[in-house]
Amino acid sequence: MRVVSLVPSLTEAVALTRPEVLVGATDWCTHPAGLDVARVGGTKYPDLDRVLALRPDLVLLNEEENRRVDADALRAAGVPVRVTFPRTVPEALTQLGELIAALGGSDEPDWLRAARRAWAGQPVSATPRSAVVPVWRRPWVVLGRDTFAGDVLRRLGVGNQWADHEDRYPRPSPDELRVRAPELVVLPDEPYRFTAEDGPEAFPGVPAALVSGRHLTWYGPSLAEAPALLATQLAHAG
Structure with missing residues (x-):
């Protein structure tokens, strides 16, 4: 083959x-x-x-x-x-x-x-932290409904605020993002390489977690280490 x-x-x-x-x-x-x-x-x-x-x-x-x-x-x-x-x-x-x-x-x-x-050892939290998960900026693009990455985060205690949107990848304005007042902003390093400065700049006062985009979005061998790695990165939000 x-x-x-x-x-x-x-x-x-x-x-x-x-x-x-x-x-x-x-x-x-x-x-x-x-x-x-x-x-x-x-x-x-x-x-x-x-x-x-x-x-x-x-x-x-x-x-x-x-x-x-x-x-x-x-x-x-x-x-x-x-x-x-x-x-x-x-x-x-x-x-x-x-x-x-x-x-x-x-x-x-x-x-x-x-x-x-x-x-198998990742029970879904009944009270997840509400989060916005950008995957691009200029323009802003965030995780919406029915995404693999959204399910990964849900199983780690993070709820996507935009999961009920009609689009899988909404393009909200900066004002639309801020008005929802998320408890956390999750910033993956791919496909857009977010930095620690992007969180405070766009979401002042909101804790930001820099996470591995590969472990958040890839479905392959990286799945084996994703729960532990992402949980550690999410815990370091600040």
Whole structure:
């Protein structure tokens, strides 16, 4: 089997589980360190000619990270695609298990078993801290409804104030953000690299937590260490 991954989370999962089948990945696939496979451009605008030149038996995509037009083009070229779109931690764990099985893995890898154990011990808080979770600024973009990162935070005792919005990624004005008076602002370091100064500047008087964007949004081997790492980072909000 020859696999090309257009999803950084899944690139890491395949590389740590069935490295011999992974022949291509995007420029944004940074884990594991030292990954040595052909690069096929970005997640949003991959070079499909490069993808097809690798003669893949399967291309991995995500409904949110990748474009439907690219998935359709690959299918039209006769290439099977596998599209994932987990909105919760349990969905991510299930889809990862199904992927490993589809790649011919006879047993679940250690990292997936560790991830299941790590999240099994995370009861959902009945009284979460209300938070706003920006993922971009200029313009501001925040987590809205039905997002994987929102479910990760919910399981760590942080409630997304914008989870009831009709959009998955609302674009509120600075005034709209402030008027909700969140108890916490969660600032991931990707896709936009927020800094400690961004919190006080945009949300004066509100504690800010700088967190790992990879552990907040990636669904792969990083899930095993995400609960402990994110909980520590959230606890250091100030």
